[in-house]
Amino acid sequence: MARYTRIAGSIALITLKNPPVNALSAAVRQGITDSVGRALSDPEVEAVVLCGEDGKFCGGADIKEFARPMTGPGLVPMIDAIEAGEKPVVAAIEGVALGGGLELALACHYRIAHYKARLGLPEVTLGLIPAAGGTQRLPRLIGVPAALDLITTGRHVSAHEALKLGIVDRVTDRNTLELAVEFAKSVSGQPLAPRRLSTRQPSCPTDLDSFLEGAMLRVRQRARGAIAPVACVQAVRAAATLPFSQGMEQEKELMASLFTSAQARAMQYCFFSQRTVGRWSMPSGARWDNSKAQPIHKAAVIGLGTMGRGIAVSLVQAGIPVVAVEMETKQLEVAKHAVTSILEREAQKRGKEPKLGLIHFSIDLQDLREVDLVIEAVFEDMALKKQVFRELSSVCRPNAFLCTNTSSLDVNQLAAATRMPELVVGMHFFAPAHVMKLLEVVYGPRSSPVAVATAMQLGKRLGKVSVAVGNCHGFVGNRMLMPYMEQSVFLLEEGATPEQVDQALEEFGFPMGVFRVSDLSGLDVGWKVRKGLGLTGPGVAPGESARIRQGRRYCPLPDLLCKQGRLGQKTGKGWYLYDKPGGRVAKSDPWLHNFLEEYRSQHGLQAHPVSQQEVLERCLYSLINEGFRILEDGIAAGPEDIDTIYVFGYGWPPHRGGPMFHAGAVGLPTVLEKLEHYSQAHPDIPQLQPSSLLRRLVTAGSPPIHKWREVVKTVHSQL
Numbered sequence: 111m112a113r114y115t116r117i118a119g120s121i122a123l124i125t126l127k128n129p130p131v132n133a134l135s136a137a138v139r140q141g142i143t144d145s146v147g148r149a150l151s152d153p154e155v156e157a158v159v160l161c162g163e164d165g166k167f168c169g170g171a172d173i174k175e176f177a178r179p180m181t182g183p184g185l186v187p188m189i190d191a192i193e194a195g196e197k198p199v200v201a202a203i204e205g206v207a208l209g210g211g212l213e214l215a216l217a218c219h220y221r222i223a224h225y226k227a228r229l230g231l232p233e234v235t236l237g238l239i240p241a242a243g244g245t246q247r248l249p250r251l252i253g254v255p256a257a258l259d260l261i262t263t264g265r266h267v268s269a270h271e272a273l274k275l276g277i278v279d280r281v282t283d284r285n286t287l288e289l290a291v292e293f294a295k296s297v298s299g300q301p302l303a304p305r306r307l308s309t310r311q312p313s314c315p316t317d318l319d320s321f322l323e324g325a326m327l328r329v330r331q332r333a334r335g336a337i338a339p340v341a342c343v344q345a346v347r348a349a350a351t352l353p354f355s356q357g358m359e360q361e362k363e364l365m366a367s368l369f370t371s372a373q374a375r376a377m378q379y380c381f382f383s384q385r386t387v388g389r390w391s392m393p394s395g396a397r398w399d400n401s402k403a404q405p406i407h408k409a410a411v412i413g414l415g416t417m418g419r420g421i422a423v424s425l426v427q428a429g430i431p432v433v434a435v436e437m438e439t440k441q442l443e444v445a446k447h448a449v450t451s452i453l454e455r456e457a458q459k460r461g462k463e464p465k466l467g468l469i470h471f472s473i474d475l476q477d478l479r480e481v482d483l484v485i486e487a488v489f490e491d492m493a494l495k496k497q498v499f500r501e502l503s504s505v506c507r508p509n510a511f512l513c514t515n516t517s518s519l520d521v522n523q524l525a526a527a528t529r530m531p532e533l534v535v536g537m538h539f540f541a542p543a544h545v546m547k548l549l550e551v552v553y554g555p556r557s558s559p560v561a562v563a564t565a566m567q568l569g570k571r572l573g574k575v576s577v578a579v580g581n582c583h584g585f586v587g588n589r590m591l592m593p594y595m596e597q598s599v600f601l602l603e604e605g606a607t608p609e610q611v612d613q614a615l616e617e618f619g620f621p622m623g624v625f626r627v628s629d630l631s632g633l634d635v636g637w638k639v640r641k642g643l644g645l646t647g648p649g650v651a652p653g654e655s656a657r658i659r660q661g662r663r664y665c666p667l668p669d670l671l672c673k674q675g676r677l678g679q680k681t682g683k684g685w686y687l688y689d690k691p692g693g694r695v696a697k698s699d700p701w702l703h704n705f706l707e708e709y710r711s712q713h714g715l716q717a718h719p720v721s722q723q724e725v726l727e728r729c730l731y732s733l734i735n736e737g738f739r740i741l742e743d744g745i746a747a748g749p750e751d752i753d754t755i756y757v758f759g760y761g762w763p764p765h766r767g768g769p770m771f772h773a774g775a776v777g778l779p780t781v782l783e784k785l786e787h788y789s790q791a792h793p794d795i796p797q798l799q800p801s802s803l804l805r806r807l808v809t810a811g812s813p814p815i816h817k818w819r820e821v822v823k824t825v826h827s828q829l
């Protein structure tokens with residue numbers, strides 16, 4: 111709803127009231143419509159101030175209403191009535207003005223923002239366009255190029271950037287409402303026509319056509335098949351080339367085609383999933399709302415390789431004092447230089463001073479006596495990590511949390527090396543750790559709820575999307591990646607090329623196919639993991655066939671490339687060829703194609719044409735199948751956790767919702783049928799055998815994804 115009050119004699123104050131973000135629900139739209147009508151018809155009211163309760167202007171249209179039939183007054187007529195009114199309306203923006211919230215502010219004749227406010231049109235991230243006039247008014251206010259940037263990326267801007275762009279008229283560090291009221295009084299009686307954005311001409315680049323064509327090209331490349339960014343460009347083109355009313359018609363048509371699209375549903379599911387994972391739970395019954403996080407005043411990072419440096423930067427950027435430890439002076443100096451330059455670069459990007467004073471570099475573990483939490487980021491080597499944990503346990507305060515940044519190792523074994531195993535959790539960051547949004551918080555059987563709550567809270571402070579997961583090899587993300595990667599190399603044995611597999615995955619929406627990613631991260635990473643698992647190297651039993659390991663099919667191709675020194679981009683060749691070591695542009699490599707042919711003939715394998723459909727079904731459904739097993743094992747609390755991990759950490763296209771959402775969208779019976787088909791064709795690949803949870807869900811009539819947790823619960827209760 112909206113509250114109407116009269117203040118300072120002649121000012122009508124309309125306060126949006128719909129916690130937690132004052133979203134424009136039907137009741138709020140009704141309240142604003144009624145209040146604006148009342149203010150305009152009251153002869154004693156000279157001007158209107160519009161604000162939001164609890165320091166938040168407005169988070170936009172109520173996304174929860176999108177799944178239901180619309181009721182109440184429309185947003186567009188409500189906004190148009192504000193702009194057309196004969197009394198000045200001033201938006202007092204605190205907290206956020208996002209989406210429909212900013213569109214509401216754009217209909218006001220003046221905008222005053224608190225310096226901490228954030229503004230933006232993030233509809234594109236929900237698979238939509240700003241369809242309450244945002245695509246038409248913003249270009250008329252700040253020009254086509256700047257508006258196009260904000261609308262196609264959905265990025266939020268600070269109040270200061272909004273002032274520079276011309277979105278707001280004033281920024282204040284005073285009481286925004288008081289200033290808005292003073293301002294409203296000062297402008298009352300002034301002509302309103304120049305303040306109505308719908309009547310303005312947008313400022314356009316001189317060569318508008320080629321500018322928009324270039325923008326469309328870039329957006330299509332970045333969009334990876336998403337339709338909303340393309341519609342954003344089309345809508346801004348309409349703003350640049352058509353009168354306002356016709357532009358609004360275009361905006362409405364484009365929104366109509368997006369509103370009920372599968373992509374919009376998927377992206378809105380991602381939005382809510384991201385929030386669902388914050389309400390974490392553990393099989394023990396510990397949850398986000400019954401476990402209290404401890405404050406972290408000072409932290410430490412041990413091991414300043416690529417991951418450790420990124421983690422240290424994240425901590426400093428969040429304002430947390432850090433002790434950054436390396437084992438030797440020389441390595442410490444190199445790391446110090448690298449961390450300092452990242453901090454300086456990042457600070458420059460944000461127009462701020464680097465917080466260099468918050469970091470203390472050291473080679474002395476005794477410097478960790480005072481820290482509240484340590485993140486160990488040494489090499490992925492269990493013996494080394496155990497050694498570090500033993501030392502930490504004797505040096506740190508008894509109540510210090512000890513976290514390991516590992517991508518797959520057993521958190522429980524590390525906990526066992528300490529005096530207080532309940533204070534040990536995994537914090538699996540993704541490289542580069544100061545950029546990537548995802549954090550897997552891994553709890554072992556002995557991790558205390560307080561330790562999990564503290565790591566989750568710290569992740570939030572670092573600006574990460576944190577997901578609590580159970581302890582198993584590879585946790586959630588990497589465990590699901592293993593069958594996906596295995597299928598990709600099996601497909602090479604059967605006749606595909608890396609180019610075909612990558613193309614299929616990139617057309618699906620991944621930024622890079624599996625082989626390009628492998629070249630980028632280095633083939634030796636997986637090689638080391640496989641050696642550790644006894645799949646290759648000295649751990650393999652003598653006489654075991656090259657293509658069978660531990661009783662199931664194995665593909666030695668990646669190991670063979672590693673043995674040849676083809677480790678990917680860093681050596682200038684891997685699955686592709688690069689112009690030099692460290693080169694970035696992948697080219698097809700005839701050597702590799704010959705090598706594959708020789709390999710097949712050596713092993714008596716018949717190559718057959720592999721279709722794009724088979725690539726997608728085998729790679730994606732085997733990954734999804736592992737996701738069902740993870741749910742069954744209680745390693746992830748729900749499908750939303752898995753999907754959030756894949757969207758934020760593994761490049762899964764958000765417009766496809768995540769792997770588990772995708773399974774639901776394709777249809778669980780179809781996924782089951784395909785897995786049955788492929789597992790019959792390849793009985794030596796157990797990962798293709800459908801998981802029992804998938805079968806149960808299909809037997810239960812393939813319930814919608816938000817009901818899967820109930821089926822998982824019945825599985826657990828029967829165990």
Ligand SMILES: CCCCCCC[C@H](O)CC(=O)SCCNC(=O)CCNC(=O)[C@H](O)C(C)(C)COP(=O)([O-])OP(=O)([O-])OC[C@H]1O[C@@H](n2cnc3c(N)ncnc32)[C@H](O)[C@@H]1OP(=O)([O-])[O-]
Nearest residue numbers: 131133169170171172173174208209210232240241242385
């Ligand atoms: C044909 C029809 C024409 C229609 C025209 C529509 C035009 C319009 O352009 C469309 C839009 O505005 S699209 C909208 C464009 N706007 C956006 O995309 C903004 C989306 N929102 C955000 O980015 C963040 O929530 C904020 C930055 C606002 C706050 O961040 P924070 O402080 O970290 O808080 P938090 O944890 O994130 O959220 C707290 C709670 O609020 C909930 N909730 C939030 N927004 C909601 C909404 N709009 N709605 C409903 N609920 C919303 C959220 O789910 C959570 O609920 P839970 O039950 O507790 O889990």
